[in-house]
Amino acid sequence: MTMVYRMARHEMRLFVSLALWLARRTQGTAGGRAFGYARGQGATLLGLAFVCVVETVGVSFMLRDMPLAHDVLLVVDVYSVLFVIGLHAAGVVRPHVLTGDALRVRHGAHADLRIPLASIAAVRRETRTTHQPEPDALDLIVGSQTTVTLELAEPVTHTSLLGRRRPVRVVRLYADDPGALVQALSAR
Structure with a gap:
């Protein structure tokens, strides 16, 4: 039951994000400096959404003589988009x-x-396009790459989407402006 709850909560966050995006708002940035990472995935995800729309139209046309199947797949396709x-x-x-x-x-x-x-403990600008799984590393990949590496003096606990907890000592992430993020972290 916990896994179903976590997945439902994740999907709710996506739809809340969609509403915030339409309202041109951000979440959790008050009192801090924001560093974006969405440019690296924007073209791919919006291209995928376009393909989903084309698929929706095609399936709708193919199933026009089967109203029940048409309606069910229309709902699934709109949800996917x-x-x-x-x-x-x-x-x-x-x-x-x-x-x-x-x-x-x-x-x-x-x-x-x-x-x-x-x-x-250390922060550096490092573009990586291959990521081998490591037990104490967290790779937050965008567009098949990471651009900033953080080495931690003490581990922090990462909780996965399904609730699995693990300590991490290295965090690799993507930032649209990795130089600015590294500079801001080094200054502190």
Whole structure:
């Protein structure tokens, strides 16, 4: 039951993000400096949404003589389009946020990790396009790459979408302006 609850909560966050995106608002950025990461995924996700719309029209045309199947698949297809647009919206309205005492690293509605600034041992601009799974590393990949690497003096706990907890000592993330993020972190 917990997994179903977590998935439903995740989907609700996507649709809330869609509403915030339409209202041109962000979430959780008050009192801090925001660093976006949505540009790296925007073209891909909006292209996927376009393909979903084309598929919706095609399936609707093919099933025009089967009203029940047409209606069911229309609902599923419209939901899919909104879901994909919601993924992009979540990236736009939930940027990384640097406050006076912590860096809030986010990845859409999937991840939200608060890293105390005192725990950051090293920060560097590092573009990586291949990521081998490591037990103590968290890779928040956007557009098949990460651009900033954080090495932590003490581990922080990351909770996955389905509730699995694990300590991480290295966080790799994508930022639209990695130089500005690295400079801001180095200054603190």
